[in-house]
Structures are given as structure tokens and as C-alpha cells.
Amino acid sequence: MLTLLQNKFALSERGARDLIKGSLYSALTDLSMLLPVGLFIMLLDELLQPLLGTSTATPNLLKYALLVGVVFVVLYLCQFWQYSSVFLSTYTESAARRIHLAEKLRQLPLSFFGKRDLADLTNTIMGDCATLEHAFSHAVPQLFGAMLSTLVITIGLLYMDWRMGLAVLWVIPAAFMMIIGSKYLQNRAELKHYQAKRICADGIQECLETIQDIKACNMQERYLEGLDKKLDAAEQAHIHSELTLGAFVTGAQAVLRLGLASVILVGSELLITGKTDLLTYLIFLITASRLYNPLSETLANVAEIFMAEIPIARMQEMAAQPVQCGEKDYRLNGYDIEFDHVSFAYNTAEPVLKDVSFIAKQGEVTALIGPSGGGKSTAAKLAARFWDATSGTVRLGGRDITTIEPEALLKHYAIVFQDVTLFNDTVMENIRLGKRDATDEEVAAAARLAMCDEFVSRLPLGYHTVIGENGSVLSGGERQRISIARAILKDAPIILLDEATASLDVENETKIQAALAELIKNKTVLIIAHRMRTIANADKIVVLSDGYVAQQGQPDALLKQDGLYRNMVMIQKQNMAWSL
Numbered sequence: 001m002l003t004l005l006q007n008k009f010a011l012s013e014r015g016a017r018d019l020i021k022g023s024l025y026s027a028l029t030d031l032s033m034l035l036p037v038g039l040f041i042m043l044l045d046e047l048l049q050p051l052l053g054t055s056t057a058t059p060n061l062l063k064y065a066l067l068v069g070v071v072f073v074v075l076y077l078c079q080f081w082q083y084s085s086v087f088l089s090t091y092t093e094s095a096a097r098r099i100h101l102a103e104k105l106r107q108l109p110l111s112f113f114g115k116r117d118l119a120d121l122t123n124t125i126m127g128d129c130a131t132l133e134h135a136f137s138h139a140v141p142q143l144f145g146a147m148l149s150t151l152v153i154t155i156g157l158l159y160m161d162w163r164m165g166l167a168v169l170w171v172i173p174a175a176f177m178m179i180i181g182s183k184y185l186q187n188r189a190e191l192k193h194y195q196a197k198r199i200c201a202d203g204i205q206e207c208l209e210t211i212q213d214i215k216a217c218n219m220q221e222r223y224l225e226g227l228d229k230k231l232d233a234a235e236q237a238h239i240h241s242e243l244t245l246g247a248f249v250t251g252a253q254a255v256l257r258l259g260l261a262s263v264i265l266v267g268s269e270l271l272i273t274g275k276t277d278l279l280t281y282l283i284f285l286i287t288a289s290r291l292y293n294p295l296s297e298t299l300a301n302v303a304e305i306f307m308a309e310i311p312i313a314r315m316q317e318m319a320a321q322p323v324q325c326g327e328k329d330y331r332l333n334g335y336d337i338e339f340d341h342v343s344f345a346y347n348t349a350e351p352v353l354k355d356v357s358f359i360a361k362q363g364e365v366t367a368l369i370g371p372s373g374g375g376k377s378t379a380a381k382l383a384a385r386f387w388d389a390t391s392g393t394v395r396l397g398g399r400d401i402t403t404i405e406p407e408a409l410l411k412h413y414a415i416v417f418q419d420v421t422l423f424n425d426t427v428m429e430n431i432r433l434g435k436r437d438a439t440d441e442e443v444a445a446a447a448r449l450a451m452c453d454e455f456v457s458r459l460p461l462g463y464h465t466v467i468g469e470n471g472s473v474l475s476g477g478e479r480q481r482i483s484i485a486r487a488i489l490k491d492a493p494i495i496l497l498d499e500a501t502a503s504l505d506v507e508n509e510t511k512i513q514a515a516l517a518e519l520i521k522n523k524t525v526l527i528i529a530h531r532m533r534t535i536a537n538a539d540k541i542v543v544l545s546d547g548y549v550a551q552q553g554q555p556d557a558l559l560k561q562d563g564l565y566r567n568m569v570m571i572q573k574q575n576m577a578w579s580l
């Protein structure tokens with residue numbers, strides 16, 4: 001039962017157990033709502049008896065006053081238990097779900113993010129969690145509770161008088177059949193609504209991200225027209241989905257109310273023909289008027305549960321994604337990085353790296369060079385296990401890196417990428433990310449080595465200036481220098497520099513090269529650069545072209561060979577001779 005609920009609703013074991021508890025409390029609350037009805041019937045019975053001549057006793061009002069008090073307390077307690085059980089457990093489960101999702105995202109390989117668009121992912125984390133939170137606090141336990149309480153009442157009514165019992169109950173399967181029958185249409189409408197909403201969110205996100213280019217190309221009007229159409233489509237899809245839901249739910253609720261009419265008809269007939277007594281007839285009338293209330297709400301909830309199937313499916317899809325795992329405690333024999341017949345493809349069958357083999361030795365600078373799209377950045381990312389090789393092995397210190405837990409592995413790496421990522425925080429904290437426990441003095445020393453001083457002194461609050469989302473108040477070169485300072489501060493044994501100095505002017509590049517020369521002593525350095533001067537001091541060159549290793553060896557030796565390396569050096573020399 002627990003496993004079934006876990007699988008069906010993407011719940012944790014505790015969540016499934018809480019759902020059962022919440023459903024039982026909901027059933028108890030529904031049943032407790034019949035207590036005032038019972039009390040009323042008792043009083044009615046005592047009032048009717050003198051009229052019917054079966055007794056002369058008058059009702060004991062004190063007894064009824066006490067019973068009203070007891071019923072009130074029971075009702076209060078049932079509501080209180082149901083509320084605290086259902087809502088508290090739902091929000092606890094919801095918090096656990098969000099943490100679990102975040103934890104899962106942390107462990108997923110980057111290939112997963114390459115396949116998903118960001119708006120969809122954000123929607124899964126924020127929107128889907130909220131949808132499920134609402135469904136499990138307002139719909140699912142109430143539905144199960146109503147089903148349970150209806151079952152108990154059904155047995156009681158059929159036992160009292162099966163004919164009037166059937167008159168009350170026939171509408172329940174009819175109404176549910178109507179809702180279940182409409183499931184396909186409702187799901188289709190909701191899926192269309194969700195897709196339209198996602199397209200809208202994508203459009204808005206794209207607009208915000210590319211606003212600079214849209215303005216530069218004078219495309220505002222055309223772009224906004226497109227966005228307008230997407231918003232209209234989302235609005236239409238939403239109206240359509242609400243109408244589909246509303247039509248079936250109100251239809252089913254109307255069918256439920258027919259039960260009262262049928263009980264009046266059947267009961268009157270039985271009463272006239274003397275097949276039942278007045279009290280039984282009244283019991284059925286009053287029960288029927290109460291029985292349909294929780295059921296009526298439940299019908300609207302059934303639709304919400306159907307709709308929750310979409311986010312549940314997405315949660316399950318996320319949960320089923322394979323994560324990168326490995327050992328946290330391991331021994332390395334130095335920090336040589338070895339690519340051993342490595343091939344790799346992103347999403348397509350076409351490999352980006354093909355049978356790549358080379359060793360980046362500790363204490364040496366190994367430069368990856370080659371034409372654009374040759375696979376240099378991909379190789380660097382494979383070296384840090386951002387992705388796992390499709391075939392072949394990447395080793396660090398003689399150990400296959402797929403056997404090492406990614407976070408434990410990354411402790412050995414300081415990385416400076418082409419695309420720098422900065423956080424909306426101070427310069428100081430952005431650099432401190434390299435080493436969380438670094439003192440302000442250590443951060444400032446790293447910043448000085450990375451030539452940050454000069455531009456930081458111009459910021460209003462110096463190192464304590466908040467630099468905006470992704471360092472929006474800084475230039476490309478300044479952002480890159482912060483990223484280099486981070487790497488210097490981390491002082492890891494392996495350094496990956498992917499176009500690390502690409503956004504710098506020649507003067508700053510020369511200064512930073514000097515700082516980097518200090519940083520990289522006795523470390524394993526893998527450097528990617530287009531400018532030959534950036535890799536002038538490399539110990540080894542690996543030329544990657546079209547995913548293959550075209551050449552590798554010491555720079556001097558490669559210069560003597562007629563190959564890609566010599567061509568690139570010659571072309572760059574010619575370019576430097578040009579002037580505008």
C-alpha cells in the first residue's frame with residue numbers, strides 16, 4: 001500500500017504514511033459532520049412519539065444541551081486533527097520534495113541541463129511543487145476521506161432500508177463516472193495549457209536575456225508582437241482548460257443533487273404504501289442533504305488530482321535521471337590527467353571527441369589548441385567530470401575519474417572559464433567562493449595578483465561593492481579578473497584555464513600571465529587559448545581538430561613539423577603584423 005502510494009504520487013515513505021493518516025482523519029471529520037444530524041433525529045424522534053401516540057414523555061432538554069456541547073467538542077477535535085495532520089504533513093513533505101529536487105539537481109551531470117530548457121526546469125522546481133502542495137493539502141486526503149466515509153454511511157443506509165439506500169446512492173457512481181469519463185479531455189486541455197504557459201515563460205526569459213540584441217537589431221516591435229501572440233495563446237488555453245473542468249464538475253455536482261429528488265420520490269412512495277415509517281424517511285432525507293456536501297467538493301478535487309498527474313510525471317522523470325556518483329574517500333597517485341582513447345558525444349550520435357589520448361603532466365603546462373569547434377572546451381570539461389566520456393577513460397593520478405564523487409573530485413580543480421559566472425554579491429564574496437574560509441586579507445592578496453585592485457579601487461565601496469546579477473556593473477575583462485582571483489585563492493593542484501585571458505587587453509594579459517606563472521608552479525595545468533602568446537610558455541601542445549588529436553608534443557618540436565600548429569603560429573604572426 002505504502003509503495004503503491006509512493007509510486008503513484010511521487011511521495012517519500014513518510015509522505016505516503018502521512019497521506020493515509022490524513023485520509024483517515026478526513027473520513028473521521030466527514031463522519032463527525034453527521035453527529036448533529038443524529039442528534040437532531042434523536043430529538044425529532046422524541047418530539048414525534050407523543051404525536052404518534054407511542055409515548056407521552058417530553059424531551060429532556062438538559063440532556064440535549066449536554067449532547068450539543070459534546071458534539072461541538074468532537075467536531076472541533078476532528079477538524080483540528082484533520083487540519084493539523086493534513087496541512088502540516090503536506091508542507092513537511094513539500095519542503096522535503098524541494099530539498100530532494102535541489103539535491104538531485106546538484107548530482108545530475110551537466111548533460112541533463114543541456115537537454116532541458118531553463119524555464120521548464122524552473123517551473124518544475126517552483127510551479128510543480130506548488131501544484132502538488134495544493135493537491136495534497138486540499139484534494140487527495142479529502143478525496144480518500146470522502147470515499148471512506150461514504151462507504152461507511154452507504155453500509156448504514158443500505159442496512160436501514162435498502163430501497164431508499166439505493167435511491168440515495170445511485171447518483172454517486174454516476175457522478176464519479178462522469179468525472180472519470182472526462183479525464184482524457186481534461187488532461188488534454190491542461191497539457192495544452194501547460195505547454196502554452198511554458199512557451200510564454202520561455203519567450204519572456206529569452207526576451208530578458210537578449211534585450212540588448214533585440215534593441216541593437218531594432219526588433220522590439222516584431223519581438224513583442226510574437227510575445228503577445230504567445231500570451232494570447234496561453235490565455236485561450238487557460239480558458240479552455242477551465243471551461244472543460246467547469247462543465248464536467250458542475251454537471252457531476254448537479255447529478256449528485258438528483259439523489260435528493262430520487263429519495264423524496266422513493267421515500268414518499270414507500271411511506272404512502274406503509275412500507276416505511278416517517279422517522280426512517282426523515283433520516284434518509286436529512287442524511288442525503290448532508291452526504292452530498294463532502295462528495296460535491298471531492299468531485300472538484302478529483303479534477304485537481306487528474307491535473308496533478310502531469311507534475312507528478314515530471315517529478316518522477318527527474319527522480320529517474322541517473323546521477324553521477326563515486327567514492328568520496330580515495331587515493332591519488334599525483335595529479336597527472338590522462339585521456340585514454342576517449343570519445344564523447346553530446347546529445348547526438350555524432351562524437352565531438354574521437355579516440356583522444358594524451359597526458360597532462362603534473363608540474364607542466366599542457367595547452368589545448370586547434371580550430372574553433374575542435375573539442376578543446378569539451379576535453380577540459382571532461383577532465384573535470386562535468387560530463388562522463390562515452391567511451392575510453394579519463395584518469396586523474398592513475399584513477400578513473402568516474403569512480404570519484406564529482407564534488408570530491410572538483411576540490412582538486414581551480415577553473416577559469418570563457419563564460420564567467422558571478423553572483424549578485426560583493427566583489428569580496430565573489431572571490432571568496434574560491435575558498436570559503438579565506439580571510440579578507442587572503443582574498444585581497446589573490447585579487448591583487450589577478451590585477452583586480454585597479455578597477456576595485458574605482459568602485460564606490462571598493463571590495464564591498466555589490467556587483468549586480470552576473471557582475472552586470474563590470475566589464476568583461478574585470479569579470480574575468482575576478483574569476484582568475486577566485487582560482488588563485490583556491491590554490492588547487494589542477495588548473496583549467498579556458499580562454500582565461502581572452503577578454504583582457506595586452507597590458508593586463510601580460511601582468512596576469514605573470515601572476516598565473518606563480519599560481520601554476522608544480523601544478524597540472526590544462527590551458528585553452530586561441531592567442532599563441534597566451535601559451536608561449538607551454539611545456540606541451542595538444543592540437544585538437546575535428547575531435548581528433550591532430551598533433552601533440554613540445555612546441556619546438558611541433559614548430560619543425562609541417563602541421564596545424566605551425567600554420568596557426570604563422571597565421572597569428574601575420575595578423576600581428578597588420579595594422580588598421
Ligand SMILES: Nc1ncnc2c1ncn2[C@@H]1O[C@H](COP(=O)(O)OP(=O)(O)OP(=O)(O)O)[C@@H](O)[C@H]1O
Nearest residue numbers: 114346347352370371372373374375376377378379
Ligand atoms: N553543450 C553542448 N551541447 C551540444 N553540443 C555542444 C555543446 N557544447 C559544445 N558542443 C559542440 O561540440 C563541438 C566542440 O565544441 P567545443 O566548445 O568543445 O569546441 P572548442 O574547440 O572549444 O571551440 P572554440 O574554440 O570555438 O571555443 C562543437 O561542434 C559544438 O557545437
